[in-house]
Amino acid sequence: MDKKLAKELNQQINEEMASAYIYQAMAAWLENKNYEGFAGWMKVQAKEETAHADKFYKFLLDRGEKIEFLAIGKPENDFASVLEIFEITLKHEKFITGRINLLSELAEKVKDRPAEIMLQWFITEQVEEEKNPAVMIEKLKLIKEGTGGFFYLDKEAGKRGK
Ligand code: FEO
Numbered sequence: 384m385d386k387k388l389a390k391e392l393n394q395q396i397n398e399e400m401a402s403a404y405i406y407q408a409m410a411a412w413l414e415n416k417n418y419e420g421f422a423g424w425m426k427v428q429a430k431e432e433t434a435h436a437d438k439f440y441k442f443l444l445d446r447g448e449k450i451e452f453l454a455i456g457k458p459e460n461d462f463a464s465v466l467e468i469f470e471i472t473l474k475h476e477k478f479i480t481g482r483i484n485l486l487s488e489l490a491e492k493v494k495d496r497p498a499e500i501m502l503q504w505f506i507t508e509q510v511e512e513e514k515n516p517a518v519m520i521e522k523l524k525l526i527k528e529g530t531g532g533f534f535y536l537d538k539e540a541g542k543r544g545k
Contacts, residue, residue: 385493389448391486392439392498397453398482399436403429405475408458409468420541421465424519427544428472435505442501466523472516480509 410425443450462468483505490498519540526532 384446384448384498385489385495388486388489388493388495388498389443389446391489392443393448393451394453395482395486396436396439396443396450397455398479399432399439401455401458402475402479403432403436404455405458406432406472408460409462409472412460412462413465413468418465418537420537420539421468422541424540424543425468428515430544435508438501438504442498446497464528466520469516469519469523473513473520476509476512476516480513483509 406425406429410422410429413419413422413425440450459471462471483502487499487502487506490502522536526536
């Protein structure tokens, strides 16, 4: 396999695991505030990220590449509001979309067809990954924290993955 592509795919395992770590820290903050629905939403998000990391992990193993686990930085543990959490989430997902696009362009450049096909799944997935927090942001902008509507949205958010 092309060395640069293999290195970037290995890096993506780290990016996905780091994403899980970021979202798990958000879930902890939300749980501390007793926003159990939003916390549940974030826990599902974190689990999805480890599943994404696993897809890259498996792909590299199937191609006979060596896996190298890299360091994960300390995530943000304090937030101003639930709205800020989802704004950070959207920003982070846009960063991940950029990473997927980079990987896809690289796979195309070196004509690695299996990698191109594998990455197509992620290109589609990232549409959903950006849409989910964007929808939540729109709703949160209409509702003040502490109101009945806010607690309803918390309850609705908790239905994710159930
Ligand atoms: Fe694995 Fe949220 O992108």
